[in-house]
Amino acid sequence: MSSNPGSAPTQQNAVVRFLKEKWLAIVLVIVVVVFIFQNTSTITISLLWWRLSSPLWVTLLAVLVVGALVGYLVRNRRHNNR
Numbered sequence: 001m002s003s004n005p006g007s008a009p010t011q012q013n014a015v016v017r018f019l020k021e022k023w024l025a026i027v028l029v030i031v032v033v034v035f036i037f038q039n040t041s042t043i044t045i046s047l048l049w050w051r052l053s054s055p056l057w058v059t060l061l062a063v064l065v066v067g068a069l070v071g072y073l074v075r076n077r078r079h080n081n082r
Helices: 007-038 056-081
Strands: 042-047 050-055
Touching: 007 056, 042 056, 050 056
Parallel strands: none
Antiparallel strands: 042 050
C-alpha cells in the first residue's frame, strides 16, 4: 500500500489531462514518423545553382524542423506584441 493514498489518482489525472490536451500533436508526430520511414529514397533538390542530394526522410525532417521553428517564432512575436 502507498503511504499517500491520494498520489496515484493525482498522477493518473495528470496523464489523462496531458493526453487530452496533446492528443492531436501526438497523432501528428506518429503520422510524420510513419511517413518519414516510408519515404527513404534519395532525392535531388535544385534551387537556382544549388543542388542537394539527400534521403527524402532527411529533407522532410529538415522541413518539419524549419516549419516548427517558424511557427514558434511567429507565436512568440505575436505574444510579445500584445
